[in-house]
Amino acid sequence: MPKYHFITGLPRSGSTLLAAILRQNPRFHAGMTSPVGALFGSMLQQFAAGSEFGPVVTREQRRRLMRGLFESYYADQADKAVVFDTNRAWAARMPALMDQFPEARLIACVRNVAWVMDSLERRYRANPYELTRLFNDDNERSTVYSRVETLAQRNRLVGFPWSALKEAFYGEHAKALLIVDYDLLVNAPQKVxxxxxxxxxxxxxxGHDFDNVQYEAPEFDATLGMHGLHTVRPKVGLEERRTILPPDLFEQYAALSFWKNTAASGANVIAAQPAQPKDSQ
Known part of the structure; x- marks a missing residue:
């Protein structure tokens, strides 16, 4: 049976890119967001307190059912030594994951939140004849301000994984968490x-080839009405550009990178260090 590790983090922060790189290793299986996280949550609801089956499903049965979910879904990857499952919900499920897989590690891809919002806004504007499912109505999608504020809500595309990751970052299992900064991943993958x-x-x-990375999921993106969301450029590198967000909006969300302060966390962080001032003699 393979070992299990997990990829999580913010959207537009390199999780699909990281999976595309890792899967170049023939011993590994990795991909974009899988349904295992959603199935995990749905199964919990079936035997949680107050449910019809809650009183008759023991704790050990629950553990076996959850473990069986992974084993069944990845049965066709039994020849792999390591399976990476990707889902933004895993950061909020660390107690269960650590109980199921004590040796598992969680890799969380992060990025300046303002640039996350900028990237999503660019994908939205690149699909001007589509009403993406990321927004529920015209009020949410009306302007860049309403779109960004909607995505930042605690139960939406950016706000939920940000909140979940912050919980894990300061939680009791933080030592099993590795934060990977997007800018460093794309600028220096050979070091990361x-x-x-x-x-x-x-x-x-x-054998990793950072000039020939392949991954896309057009069918998945089409269902969201956001074409190109999970397309990885072949050559790993940072695309320099100016933000399309208004300055006040960019500044507001640029201040949300909590992972830069590790003083109260046991998490591991891979991020560029600020330049140190030179001694003046």
Whole structure:
């Protein structure tokens, strides 16, 4: 049976890119968001307190059912040594994951939240003849302000994973969490990947090709009405650009990078260090 690790974090922060790189290793299986996280939550509801079956399903039966969900879904990956399951909900499920897989590690991809919003806004504007499912009505999608504020709500595309990750970052299982900054991943993947391998306790793989990364999911993106959302450019690198967000909106969300302050957290962080001032002598 394979070992399980998990990829989570903010949208538009490199999780699909990281999975596309990791899957170049023939010992690994990785992909974009899987349904396992949603199935996990749905199964919990079936035997939670107050449910019809709650009183008759023991704790050990619940544990076995949850474990069986992973084993059944990934039965066709039994030849792989490591399976990475991707879902933004995993950061909010760390107590259950650590109980199921004590040796598992959670890799969370992050990015300046203002640039996350900028990236999503660009995808929205690139599909001007589509009403994406990311918004429920015309009030939510009417302007860049309403769109960004909607996405930032605690139960929406950006606000939920941000809140879940903050919970995990300061939680009791933080040592099993690795924060990977998007800018560093795309600027120096050859430095970041060995650190990820070390974190998960695997031998580094020399065959990664950062100039030929392949991944896209057009059918999934089409159902969201947001074409290109999970398309990875072949060559890993940072695309320099100016933001299309109004300055006040950009400044508001740029202040939300809580992972830069590790003083109260046991989490591991891979991020660029600020330049140190030179000694003047």
């Amino acid at each position: 990947l060995p650190l990820i391998y070390r974190f998960i306790g695997e031998e580094a793989y020399a």
